[in-house]
Amino acid sequence: MRRVLEVLPRVGLALHALAIGCAQPATPEIDTSFRVVTSVRETMLWILEPAADGIWDRAGFVITAEGETDLSPSTEEGWDEVRRQAALVAETGNLLMLPGRSLGPEWVRYAGAMIEAGRGVMAAAQRRDADALFDAGGDLYQTCRSCHDRYMLSASTALSVR
DSSP states (O other): OHHHHHHHHHHHHHHHHHHHHHHHHOOOOOOOOOOOOOOOOOOOEIIIHHHHHHHHSSEEEEETTEEEESOOOOSHHHHHHHHHHHHHHHHHHHHHHHHTOOHHHHHHHHHHHHHHHHHHHHHHHHHHHHHHHHHHHHHHHHHHHHHHHHHGGGGHHHTOOO
């Protein structure tokens, strides 16, 4: 009898928890379908290109008759801006792989390479390393150039995908 009395409170607690769980309203269905808003061309022109330019404008040197100008960020805000632009580049790689934009496996490989190039720029900016930023910016350029060499030739198809 004593064992029954010891177990009863636990059984009662379990039944109470079960009743509370059953009384909760059902979780509403969430629509997770993709709704592509911009064409590939618009995504490139409005999101990716300004972000890439924001990186390239802050890396390396400009040499003129007047001398040499270092483009590297010189403030925390400048480095943070490079990181933000690099995050846009990397996340745009994900946008380009969404259904409605992806042009197949080769396209996905280029988009994945862009994500990695953006991550490389983010890492260089996180370390505040101007040399690494220059190298990572070059990697990003090569990634973009390779994709453009493949897909800009058929721009009427690739850039009008919505």
